[in-house]
Amino acid sequence: MKKEKLIIPALLIVVILIMYFSYFKPKDELGLFSDLDTNSNANKEILVKVLVEKGFTNDGSGGTTFFVEDRAGKQVVVSGSMEMPTGIETSNRIILSGHYNGNSFHTHGIEIKD
Numbered sequence: 001m002k003k004e005k006l007i008i009p010a011l012l013i014v015v016i017l018i019m020y021f022s023y024f025k026p027k028d029e030l031g032l033f034s035d036l037d038t039n040s041n042a043n044k045e046i047l048v049k050v051l052v053e054k055g056f057t058n059d060g061s062g063g064t065t066f067f068v069e070d071r072a073g074k075q076v077v078v079s080g081s082m083e084m085p086t087g088i089e090t091s092n093r094i095i096l097s098g099h100y101n102g103n104s105f106h107t108h109g110i111e112i113k114d
Contacts, residue, residue: 030071030093038102045097046105047113051075052089068096068105076100080107087112 031046048068056066063081070076078096088094088110097109 030069032072033070033074033076033100033105034072036100038100041099043097043099043108045095046070046100047093047095048076050088050091050094056084056089068094077104078107079104080110082108082110085110085112 028047030048033046036044036046048070051067051069054067056064059065059079061081063079064084065077065079067075068078080098091112091114093113095111095113096105096107097111098105098107100106
């Protein structure tokens with residue numbers, strides 16, 4: 001009789017754990033630009049690979065332009081009028097915060113992941 005009373009709570013715990021590890025746990029893999037809404041100006045975050053070999057270009061108005069790549073291999077130009085974090089030239093992955101318009105990503109924040 002005691003085993004029967006434990007089955008439902010145990011199943012509930014298993015379902016909660018599956019939901020957590022499937023949906024809510026932060027992923028450590030590169031994101032996809034195709035997942036971002038191109039018609040939205042809301043700030044979204046995406047983890048991308050920095051393409052250091054393509055260089056960093058100052059646009060003359062205090063902004064910097066550079067290239068990144070997502071999990072699918074799509075290369076996108078990133079621009080923004082903000083100060084670049086120290087060490088971005090040697091970083092592998094960064095988290096961009098901004099909006100994607102389909103051709104480029106306008107960033108409002110950059111965080112170095114590793």
